Amino acid sequence: MGNACCIPTCSCASETEQLLLEGPLRKRVINGPGCVCVPAFTRATVRSGVLLDESQYAHIRNDLHGEISSVRGPHLYFPGAYEMVLERLTVISLSRDEWARVQNKTTGQRRVEVGEQKVYLEPMESLMDRGKGYLIDEHHAVLAKDTSTAELKLVVKQGMYIPGPFDDVIQVQEKLLLEEYEVCILKDPSGRFSFYHGSNERERSFFVPPFWSLVQLRWSNPVVVSRVAMDTTPPPTHKMVSRFDLRPSFMNYEFIARTTDNVELAISITFFWRIIDVEAMILKTADTPGDICTHARSIIIQAVAGYKLLDFLSAFNAIVTKHILQSGDRFYNERGVELLNVEVMKFHCVDKNTDRVLQEIIQETTERLKALEKQRSENEVEEARIAGEIAVEQNKSQLEMLRIKAAVEQEAANAELVDLKKGHEKRHAIIEGGAEAGKIMAFVEGMGERASDQVKMELYHMLRRLDAIKAVSGGNATLYYTPNDVNLSIESLAQSRAHSD
Template identity: 30%
Template sequence: MGCCKSAQYGCCIAIDDDESIILNKPTGKEIRHGPGWNFFPCWYDVNVIKSIPLQRNEYLVVKHIINDRKSKAHATNTSNKEEGIEFINADAASEDAKLMEIIHGPQIYRIRNPYDQISDHTVNRGIKQMLNLSSTQYLIVTNKFNGEKKVERGPKLYCPRPSDDISDIRNMYNLSSTEYIIVTDESSGEKNTVPGPQLFCPKAYDKISVVYSYIVLNHTNYCRIIDSRTGVMRMEEGPKTFALGPYESLIKLDNQTIFDIINIDNENAVLVKNLDTGFDELITKPQKFIPSFTQKFLEIRKLIKLAPYENMVLIDKDGQHILKNGLKDKSFFIYPYQQVYTQEWSNDLNKNHKSINKVDRFDTRNQYMDYEFLVRTADNVEIILDVSIFWQITDLYKLVLVTMDPPEDICNHTRSQILSEVSKYNMKEFMELPNNMLIDSVNKDDNFYNSRGVNVIRVEVLQKRCKDAEIQKIFKQIIDEKTNRIKNNEKQEASNEIRLRDLTGQIDAEKLFGTLLKIKKENERQENQADGIAEGSKIQNFINNLGDDIPLEKKLQIYFDIQNTKRLELLASNKTSMYLTPKEVDTKVVNVNTMYSTNDVVQQKDLNRINIEV
């Protein structure tokens, strides 16, 4: 851009292609666009304005001021035809009408009217950014002049108008298959349920609730739903998932909205209250039970089972007692307005009702309990007595009517009977008194027990001890002395018995030893006799087999020679040194080469002998 100035001829200015000048003349304003030289008088005011490049996501707001209606109409008719320009009638009733132009990019904006004003031109030359909305975003636009609202949703580039009040960019509601929302139209007050799955874009006047999850019911659940607008109630049973209506809510009972379906079988029944009649009902028919809207669930009642020895008492609404026996009523349900009768039995050692046991099942078998109480002898010595009482329930109806604590009554009555007997003896006599005499004082056939429906079978004394520790110590010493004396006597008797048994054993052993010697001698004699008979039989057979032609003396000589030969062989087979004197040597060795039978005739001359005499 170049400029020259002369007082005689005026001024001239050169402007580029992207520049324009506004001449402020006395008669009005004029705009000239480049490129080129422009001449004007020197008393004109000149403003040089550069063109504004706009990107695709940029825009300008231009205010066009016109003084006469004709110029206004001309500007409106010409400008509306140009691309990228939008006119907004800001205030048609004002004296100087204002037309606002919105210039969209992409383009290079060159001012067209000398009366145009760019809004907020001091900030970034008035260039504003469009709002980039993605496919999951939206915003609410409010018209400042008439208050109307509309929704602009993506994907798009949104160019706000000067009269628009823009909300924050919001994300659409991406609802899954298990989510839903409640939409309230603030213009009409109507509500609707929008279930998933979907991408939901609210309308301009919609108020959105929080995102709710579907109600999930499995095959054992149910729930109750009420419509707050109509008051109609309905019931949903699983398995299923569902969304509540806009005016619906879950009915809450005992801080619970989803309930379990009740299985009624042979072991379980359900007690409900009929809200129409006000009466309680017990439902025992096997089924999957869901209370209706006229029924209020109270409780599940279990089937009561009694053993043959067990009994139970029920009280009905009129206060009557109902006896249940295990032999007849083996199992039953407790019906409405019936309750189980319960007693509190003392289970402490002193039976003073400080420790109790609640009993609702009465056992008719023999029962056992320990009882400790204080007695006083004739010489005013206090003794603690421990007893064991075996008793049995014989009539449950009498027991229920007469007493609330049978063990306490039995123990107190037994104590009174024993006290009357103990008062007859002093301490020494009482301590030495046999337990059976003390037990006999208890009258087991007393009407006291019969009136309470119980029977005392047996009473046993477990322990007797003095309450005073010093007396108990002295009494213990006496008992210890007696015990030691008995122990020593028993020990001496045991020693004598052992010694006597030892002597008796020795005597028996000697007798048995003598008998053994006799038996040994007799056995030895019989063995020798048997050996002699066997040897004689052997010799006789040998001699008889030599034949009848040999004399007996020769036969005996032959036998003796053979025996001597065997002795020599036995002697020679062992490595033994034997020293003999000449007088002691008398050894003969006979070799018999031939043996003849008794039928052959043997001649003495035919016998070959070898006689060796040493």
């Protein structure tokens, strides 16, 4: 900065500088490069220009009328004689899924700018916040609050959601998808419960409405709670449950009971149970597993107190099952649950010396059972061997019986076949005899009364012999007949013809 002088002077400025000349009556600027002769009583000040690149802009105030304007880069800006640079700012670059919320500090008005673009703040504006948009699809929604009206709204329209000028996003909400066996509970603004069942197609998927809340129950961990009861160090732990599974499930529980002969036992029990009525459950209890185990603990302590140690050892599972399943049905039904089964998994004496004796008893009992089981196995093996031999003999006997039966059936079939052949031969002989008799009768009747019956028969037999001789002579075989076989003579033939005449 120069000083006013009563005599003229010379001042110079480069390309990026300017001279501010302040005289008695006015101010003026001369932009470089160059040199200027400064008049008398005038102060000359060299000041740099405002160099702005593409990502910058500046706010300029005019001191004469108070107006504020903006200058955007890229640009080398030289302020006027009465102008002053208030601030140099960086442009707000928004990508496609980004937004920026801007507020006017004078009027309080807000506006939201959405990318993809460059945002320049006006002189009286400030950046409130910026962020990315929220992608809404079938399984996601946005719960937002309008700060101007305090109204909550659930935005489910699919696409990119950009908050409005007065919108605050509270959370991105996932759609609840229930399985067939699940139930959940919603509480409306008035405190009433609504039950949603996965088995109902219209209720199995939904968004939690504004001012509604998903009901969560704090269920205790029975194993940890029971260990606390046994003076161990781990603190009780819990789990938050909002989806209630209607399928059968199990849980383990440990507690201490005392027999009538004053032996302290630590008993571990497994409960098999299921929820049958969620509405009854939530109206009666906030800790279903804790209620089941506490109630069962009371019953078992009373039951064990009525038995001596050895009596309890002989039938511990039957004792526990009998007392729990038969005495607590109403208690469980009132809480909307069903106790399916109870099993004693293990137990031991709290006192180490007593537990050592107990283990010896158990070991001895185990050895005895092992011996009995071994003997039983050997007996079963011997029985199986004898049964196998009996089966083999029975099979042999059955095979022999089948063979004899088959032979008898074959003989019967052969006899039947012989009878059939004999019948056929008899019928054939009858037919041939009938035919031969017919021929004889025809021959005899043809000769009439001209010859006696004896002559007729002799003549017939002689003709049959001639036929036989012709049949034999027609072949290649040689056959010899005796005179008695033929019994032919010219005399007999002549006599036969004479009789026939």
